[in-house]
Amino acid sequence: MTYCVGLLLNEGMVLLSDTRTNAGLDNIATYRKMFHFEEPGERIITILTAGSLSVTQTTIARLRDAMDDKDATPDTSVMLAPTMLKVAQIVGNVLAEVRREIDEKLSMAQGASATMIVAGQRKGGGMRMFLIYPEGNFIEATEDTPFLQIGEHKYGKPILDRVVKPSTSLSDAQKAVLLSMDSTLRSNLSVGMPLDLCVIPRDALRIGTQRRIEAGDESFRAMSEAWSHALREGFSQIKI
Numbered sequence: 001m002t003y004c005v006g007l008l009l010n011e012g013m014v015l016l017s018d019t020r021t022n023a024g025l026d027n028i029a030t031y032r033k034m035f036h037f038e039e040p041g042e043r044i045i046t047i048l049t050a051g052s053l054s055v056t057q058t059t060i061a062r063l064r065d066a067m068d069d070k071d072a073t074p075d076t077s078v079m080l081a082p083t084m085l086k087v088a089q090i091v092g093n094v095l096a097e098v099r100r101e102i103d104e105k106l107s108m109a110q111g112a113s114a115t116m117i118v119a120g121q122r123k124g125g126g127m128r129m130f131l132i133y134p135e136g137n138f139i140e141a142t143e144d145t146p147f148l149q150i151g152e153h154k155y156g157k158p159i160l161d162r163v164v165k166p167s168t169s170l171s172d173a174q175k176a177v178l179l180s181m182d183s184t185l186r187s188n189l190s191v192g193m194p195l196d197l198c199v200i201p202r203d204a205l206r207i208g209t210q211r212r213i214e215a216g217d218e219s220f221r222a223m224s225e226a227w228s229h230a231l232r233e234g235f236s237q238i239k240i
Contacts, residue, residue, distance in 0.1 A: 001190035002033055002151040004048035005180055006117045007173045008129040008141040010166050012201040012208070013119050014173040016181055017048050018151075020192035034196040035060050037067070037078055040206040043122040045078055045087055046198055050151035051114030051134070058098045059114070063091065084120055084128035088138050091118050096136030115150045119200070127202055155187040156180030170199055175223070178213075182224045195220075 004017040017033040031053060037045040047063075049056035066076045074080045081087045095116060102112045118138075119129040129141040131148045141148050146166050149157065159180050164173065174197065184191050192215075199209035213220050 001188065002050045003149070003153060003156060003181060003184045003188075003191045004033060004050055004117060004151055005147060005149045005153070005156065005160070005177050006046075006048060006119050006129050006141070007147045007160075007164060007168070007177060008119070008127060008166075009146060009164075009168050009170065009173055010202070011170045011173075012199060012204070013046075013127055013129065014170060014177055015046055015048060015117070015119060015198045015200075016177040017196050018181065018185075018191045019194055019196065020190065021053055030192075030194070031057075032196065034198060036198070036207060037063075037120075038206060039079060041123070042205060043079065043120065044200055044205055044207060045084075045118065045120035046200065046207075047091065048117040048119075048150065049114060050116070052102070052112035055095070055099050055102055055112050055114040055134075056116070058102070059091070059095045059116070062094050062098065066090075066094075081122075083125055084118075084122060084130075087120065087122075088118050088128075088130040088132060088140075091116060092132045092136035092138055095132055095134065099134050117148050117150055121200070121203070121205060123205060127200075152184055152188045152191050155184040159183065170201065174199065178220065178223060179227050182220075182227060193217075 007014045019030045021029050021031050033049045035047045067079050078087045113134045116132040121127040130138045132138045143166050147160050147164050163176050195213040197211045201208045
């Protein structure tokens with residue numbers, strides 16, 4: 001399993017993913033689940049993936065092949081698409097096609113499934129973020145719901161519900177997604193380090209901050225311990 005989260009804010013976007021895949025307690029591996037398609041000054045697109053590794057890796061590979069195709073068009077390449085909505089449609093179509101093909105191959109077993117978060121901005125357009133479902137349809141982050149999650153999202157959702165608003169600063173947003181991930185790491189063994197963090201400032205049309213957080217990272221450990229201490233202190237002060 002996995003956990004990925006994306007925040008769409010007035011100042012920009014913050015995205016975080018883990019890297020653990022789990023096919024049983026004796027078959028745990030690390031795979032990147034955050035992918036960037038970038039033409040600085042023109043567009044930046046980041047995709048987060050969760051679900052069947054065969055589906056997500058094949059989908060990303062086909063998206064890259066479509067970019068390199070000499071006959072690529074705005075209907076086939078995310079780097080030529082005229083809007084972020086069109087990017088989401090392209091990703092959704094490829095994801096649905098790959099899922100159907102793999103489902104056919106696995107028809108005698110449990111079907112494969114995957115979900116994705118597609119976030120980005122193109123020159124002349126606004127920042128947009130979409131959650132792509134296995135069937136290829138999608139929903140979009142809004143001012144009312146400025147964050148999207150995929151994978152094991154339930155443990156990390158409460159803090160986002162309480163603190164994240166469109167006006168949240170990029171600094172506080174990074175803290176929020178990291179604490180959301182910390183809660184998930186503590187409650188679900190199928191989510192694990194290292195983590196990939198990405199910050200995309202509004203209208204920068206490029207990645208502003210990109211960081212891999214390894215197991216044992218001192219700043220992440222200190223933040224986790226401070227959060228645990230704050231929760232214990234808050235709990236002890238509540239009267240019933």
